[in-house]
Amino acid sequence: GAVVSQHPSWVICKSGTSVKIECRSLDFQATTMFWYRQFPKQSLMLMATSNEGSKATYEQGVEKDKFLINHASLTLSTLTVTSAHPEDSSFYICSARDRTPIANTGELFFGEGSRLTVL
Amino acid sequence: KQEVTQIPAALSVPEGENLVLNCSFTDSAIYNLQWFRQDPGKGLTSLLLIQSSQREQTSGRLNASLDKSSGRSTLYIAASQPGDSATYLCAVTMDSNYQLIWGAGTKLIIKP
Numbered sequence: 678g679a680v681v682s683q684h685p686s687w688v689i690c691k692s693g694t695s696v697k698i699e700c701r702s703l704d705f706q707a708t709t710m711f712w713y714r715q716f717p718k719q720s721l722m723l724m725a726t727s728n729e730g731s732k733a734t735y736e737q738g739v740e741k742d743k744f745l746i747n748h749a750s751l752t753l754s755t756l757t758v759t760s761a762h763p764e765d766s767s768f769y770i771c772s773a774r775d776r777t778p779i780a781n782t783g784e785l786f787f788g789e790g791s792r793l794t795v796l
Numbered sequence: 797k798q799e800v801t802q803i804p805a806a807l808s809v810p811e812g813e814n815l816v817l818n819c820s821f822t823d824s825a826i827y828n829l830q831w832f833r834q835d836p837g838k839g840l841t842s843l844l845l846i847q848s849s850q851r852e853q854t855s856g857r858l859n860a861s862l863d864k865s866s867g868r869s870t871l872y873i874a875a876s877q878p879g880d881s882a883t884y885l886c887a888v889t890m891d892s893n894y895q896l897i898w899g900a901g902t903k904l905i906i907k908p
Contacts, residue, residue, distance in 0.1 A: 683839070
């Protein structure tokens, strides 16, 4: 299957700093990527939908100024957690779908996730 | 509003048994349904994708069925192994925007 790579896998930062997480589709082009967060023992929560070349669409309750999303190319989307605080500590996962019509079955491919710990 | 429910929340069985995980959804007008596996602290692995027009999909020891009219899907795992221990999530998409609506997952433990 298609591969989505996230970097970094783990990040620890001080409160008040900003952290950038990258999501790359390695062997396909993705016009749309999704960002999720997951708290311990809970299911994934969609944060935003990232469309290449346009502004991200945020879910209700997600602060767009806090979680900056940039989807500058068909293979890269970034999530920046600005002025991070301990309550932002979570597991962040991205997903993408192949834009190729033949391959576009609607299947979403997921990154390995990035665990953020804010001290 | 679509809701996805997975039962049971947790399941522990001896190695070698066949087992079934359940997923139900309230709105039958789905685009597709996916089953995922998540190991602790890891990302998600897509196991099986069933399009709305399909009844089942198979991959190795896994078989997923879909009954849209009753709003149900099952994931059948044959001859379970300790390595199958993980949390299994099902999710549906309602339309072509492909946003997923998630179940809470079933935590599966296979005892050696």
